[in-house]
Amino acid sequence: MDKIFNVLMVGVGGQGIIMASDIFALAAMYSGNDVKKSEIHGMSQRGGSVFSHIRFGKKVYSPVISHGEADVLFSLEEMETLRWIGYASETTDIICMKTRINPVMVETYPAGIEEEIRGLSKRVFFVDPVSLIDRIENKKFLNVTLIGLISGFVDFPEESWEKAIKEKVPAGTFEGNRKAFETGKKLFMEEFNDME
Amino acid sequence: MENRKLLSGNQAIALGAYEAGVTVGTGYPGTPSTEILESLTSYPGVYTEWSVNEKVAFEVAMGAALSGARTLVTMKHVGLNVAADPLFTASYTGIKGGLVIVNADDPDMHSSQNEQDNRHYAYAAKVPMLEPSDCQEAKDFTLFAYHLSETYDTPVILRTVTRLSHSLGVVIPLDNPARDKKIEGFKRDIRKYVMIPGHARKRHIVVEERMRKLKDEVNTFPLNRIELNDTSIGFITSGIPYTYVKEVFPEASVLKIGVVNPLPEKLIADFCRAVKKVYIVEELDPFFELRIKALGFDVEGKKYYPVTGELSPDSVRKPFEEKPGFSIKPREKGLHTEIPLPPRPPSLCPGCPHREVFKILKKHDLFVTGDIGCYTLGVLPPFTSIDTCVEMGGSIGHVQGIEIATSFKTGTGGKEGNSNTVAVIGDSTFAHSGITGLLNAGYNKRHSLIIVLDNSTTAMTGMQPNPLSGERINGEKTSRLDYRKLGQACGLDDNQIRIVNAYKPAEIEDAVLTLLGSGKLSLLVVQGLCIILKMRRKKTEKNDG
Secondary structure: OOOEEEEEEEEEEEOHHHHHHHHHHHHHHOOOEEEEEOOOOHHHHHHHHHHEEEEOOOOOOOOOOOOOOOOOOOOOOHHHHHOOOHOOOOOOOEEOOOOOOOOOOOOOOOOOOHHHHHHHOOOEEEOOHHHHHHHHHHHHHHHHHHHHHOOOOOOOOOOHHHHHHHOOOOOHHHHHHHHHHHHHHHHHHHHHHHOO | OOOOOOOEHHHHHHHHHHHOOEEEEEOOOOOOOOHHHHHHOOOOOOOOEEEEOOHHHHHHHHHHHOOOEEEEEEEEEHHHHHHHHHHHHHHHHHHHHHEEEEEEOOOOOOOOOOOOOOOHHHHHOOOEEEEEOHHHHHHHHHHHHHHHHHHHHEEEEEEEEEHOOOOEEEEEOOOOOOOOOOOOOOOOOHHHHHOHHHHHHHHHHHHHHHHHHHHHHHOOOOOEEEEEEEEEEEEEEEEHHHHHHHHHHOEEEEEEEEEOOOOHHHHHHHHHOOOOEEEEOOOOOOOOOOOOHHOOOOOOOOOOOOOOOOOHHHHHHHHHOOOOOOOOOOOOOOOOOOOOOOOOOOOOOOOOOOOHHHHHHHOOOOOOOOEEEHHHHHHOOOOOOOEEEOOOOOOHHHHHHHHHHHHHHHHHOOOOOOOOOEEEEEHHHHHEEEEEEEEHHHHHOOOOEEEEEOOOOOOOOOOEEEOOOOOOOOOOOOOOOHHHHHHHHHOOOOHHHEEOOOOOOHHHHHHHHHHHHOOOOOEEEEEEEOOHHHHHHHHHHHOOO
16 A cells, blocks of 8 residues: 555644644645645634544545554644653654643643653654744744744655645735745754755 | 546535526535535525524425425534424425425534434435535536436435535536426326325325335436446445545455435345345444344444444554454554643634623633533633533523423422523524523513524624524625514514623623613523624725725
């Protein structure tokens, strides 16, 4: 069977996971793939943990990724990375944004999250949102920058990305978002070009 | 290639309905079904409405179908409980224009109060039920459902589940959908449409004949298919679990069931004879398993799979990982952490106008019968002030029963009010089925305090307008229910009806204590626009000018 590529995006309600995963899934489709994307909306998302499974390849059956089979785990929040870590294996590339959001009624963020993630995987890359925002026009484009970063792990033509971004970002922000995407791609080149 | 679209299961169903020539769509919002009707509203030449509840939605849809329009009616699984009354008899009357009911089940209760398996409804109401496995099928099966509905003169249920409704997949639309159905209007046909016993007895025979005929023909429908591979092991499955079986057992034989009711018994028999060992993979109840065992085949299913919750590729694989004689695709070992992570439970939004009410109810240590909506989250800390939540509109009935029973305990035998219990209900839920409860309270001389938490929208399901919003599904302005007139009409004294601002806690507290202390049936409406809607409107205003 042809290899299915699995991306799991996770974060907290309101961080923009749905739009980011929409762009990724559309770009996968425009590149000629079969695609499935699975997420849950509803009560559990009022401030809760949000996830989106994206799977693409020649023919995709299950909309859901199996444990240990994510090729990329992309997380917008540190603790959420650990919550979903079971979907990752030693060979999964983990991209984690250095953002901490306390759950409701929790005052102290759990200690040792970053160290634990680093201990579990050699293939983890932490993104500092503050320094990344400095490199783009508008902090609202941050998620598209991160999509640019994970675009490095897949092989989609430029037109597919542009078409997908154009379709999903608010009218009038395409140019800014496209540049933000390029910034993310550059970041991938800087950080990962020595990886096999 | 160019024409491919990435659609959710819900959007695909709406597209299928549009391609089938549907001109009327009704429903009541309910996760995970809500987006179907919202999506259908965006197509030209289609009338849609949010009805006040699922029963009314069904009845409006049925009237349209009896007049010859192809009609779609949507609801979540528990919504079909509300619409079950017309469903069972619509099976007898039949339809004229195709009538398809979309029923969205919620295995694992992502956003529901139970995980009932609505396949039982199709069997009980004697109507066909189709179950797609992916977004393309969601569209194609919807289209086919109209063909089935009109060919066999029956309502048809299309069953989806959360995992399909909210998943996105590739869908290829029809290039030129026909949409040429002529609507001839309602024609009198008393023996078919007026179900007095004398007519209904004859129609029941028609229903049984219809199902018998379908039971034969369903074996030839392309929606059911045998995928014969390795004949030492086979799976009978449908819907989303089919995709898990294909993922985990690519070499196995599969009988994919697209028509859940009536089951393709001949295909099942052929499959069970061709394959050495057959397993049934289905979410929730052993609906297939019991019926296939009754046919005399030695199959296994719930021995390995739970009746509760969703399945997943992992759970479908698990029973076979250590089973001798199975070669199953090896998989990577998942990482594992021992660090305990605090959960992120859902909570009332920071800024929700109704937080103040719950603070007051907690402060006075009242029992609170609750209802279905965002405000059910008042059960969680820091408020912990909801004591019951069962179904839409239930709070108002519960508070009356508690009052009656408590009065026996205190010795007044149903005569006096109970001063420590109140009902809370949202505006959309009140319109859905709270009003009948209020009427019951007035009629039966109850003394309870009923609090409507009005945020002018159906917030939990994503801001659908309702009879308290002054707006229809398409944004068109309309009337708004007048609480005061309604309360008076139900027999409440005018001074027992108060309407207060959600952001004035002192007024809310005074109203709660005064009305509760009066010992008379009272209605308190706490009004404050949903904070999400408020922010959205601000944003739109800013963008507009």
